[in-house]
Amino acid sequence: DGGITQSPKYLFRKEGQNVTLSCEQNLNHDAMYWYRQDPGQGLRLIYYSQIVNDFQKGDIAEGYSVSREKKESFPLTVTSAQKNPTAFYLCASSSAAGVSNEQFFGPGTRLTVL
Amino acid sequence: EDKVVQSPLSLVVHEGDTVTLNCSYEVTNFRSLLWYKQEKKAPTFLFMLTSSGIEKKSGRLSSILDKKELFSILNITATQTGDSAIYLCAVLKTSYDKVIFGPGTSLSVIP
Numbered sequence: 001d002g003g004i005t006q007s008p009k010y011l012f013r014k015e016g017q018n019v020t021l022s023c024e025q026n027l028n029h030d031a032m033y034w035y036r037q038d039p040g041q042g043l044r045l046i047y048y049s050q051i052v053n054d055f056q057k058g059d060i061a062e063g064y065s066v067s068r069e070k071k072e073s074f075p076l077t078v079t080s081a082q083k084n085p086t087a088f089y090l091c092a093s094s095s096a097a098g099v100s101n102e103q104f105f106g107p108g109t110r111l112t113v114l
Numbered sequence: 115e116d117k118v119v120q121s122p123l124s125l126v127v128h129e130g131d132t133v134t135l136n137c138s139y140e141v142t143n144f145r146s147l148l149w150y151k152q153e154k155k156a157p158t159f160l161f162m163l164t165s166s167g168i169e170k171k172s173g174r175l176s177s178i179l180d181k182k183e184l185f186s187i188l189n190i191t192a193t194q195t196g197d198s199a200i201y202l203c204a205v206l207k208t209s210y211d212k213v214i215f216g217p218g219t220s221l222s223v224i225p
Contacts, residue, residue, distance in 0.1 A: 033213070042118075042202060043157075043215040090156060102148060103213060105156035 003027065004106035006091050011111045013078075013085070021076045021109045023091035032074035033092040033103065036060060043090065049074055078111065086113045116141045118216035120203050126222045127193055135188040135219045137203030147179050147186050148213070150202040157202055160188070193223045 004025040013019045025032065031050050035043040045058030049068040063082025068074055074093075078085045088110050092103040118139045127133055137147065146164045150157035161170045163179035163186060170177050174193075179186045190197055200218040207214070 035215075042217040043204075045213070102159045102162060105158075107156055 004091060004093055004104055006089075006106035006109050008109060009107065011109055013111065013113050015113055016080045018077055018079050019111065021078065021089055021091075021111070023074045023076065023106055024072055025074075025091075025093045025104075025106075026072060027093060027095075027104060028071070029093035029095050029104070030071070031094045032068070033094075034058075034064075034066065034074070034076045035090045035092065037088040037090060037108075046076065046089075085111055087111060116205070116207075116214050118203055118205055118214050120201075120216040120219050122219060123217060124220040124222075126224060129193060129195060129223055129225055131193050131223075132189065132191045133193060133221065135190075135201050135203075135221070137186045137188070137216055139184050139186075139203075139205050139214075139216075141205045141207060141214060143208045144181070144205060145208040146206040148204040148206060149177055149186075149188050150204065152200045152202055152218070153198075160201075162206075190221075193221075195223050195225060197221060198223045 007022045033048040034046040037043050044060050046064050047055055047058050047066040049055035052071050055066050055068050063079055065077045088108050090108045091106040094103045121136045146162050148162050149160040161177045166181040174191045177188045200220050202218045203216040204213045
């Protein structure tokens with residue numbers, strides 16, 4: 001079955017630690033996205049990538065980093081510089097930059113900083 | 115600054131009621147407007163609207179876009195408890211496939 005997988009489902013981290021969230025897709029999609037969801041604020045874009053080895057900052061990129069070494073994978077690292085990392089993180093992909101008509105979402109990772 | 119606004123932010127109705135959810139936007143390089151339903155985890159796609167005045171329907175759900183007034187509505191008729199969810203409106207821009215989401219409308223349907 002084609003789709004997007006995110007792991008882990010739940011993640012706990014101590015303050016001051018970096019943590020990496022995994023996102024993998026087997027849809028052969030060019031574009032991939034990371035969103036953060038906080039209660040009452042909808043989805044906010046962190047980073048997006050239109051093609052392998054290229055990515056762009058979204059609206060709230062500070063304290064986060066990404067890489068896109070493979071088409072299928074777009075991992076997100078939440079660094080210790082992110083002041084309020086506790087949130088629900090969603091990864092998405094779409095078929096081709098500029099012509100896609102919808103985004104497919106993964107199941108999400110809920111990150112809690114203790 | 116691009117923005118998408120939804121109203122109401124929350125809504126409680128009884129089963130069988132009809133509801134209308136609103137979405138307005140101010141976005142440069144508009145391409146399409148998207149509606150999603152989010153229950154517990156990831157949003158699921160409902161509609162994509164690109165042209166004004168053409169209603170899209172799927173069962174009890176329907177939606178229409180007004181590109182002149184920069185507005186869209188999502189209608190749900192004969193609501194059921196399974197319609198309880200957050201409904202997200204989003205705008206897809208022509209450049210770089212960037213999508214701007216609204217804050218969502220939380221709908222609760224009670225028996």
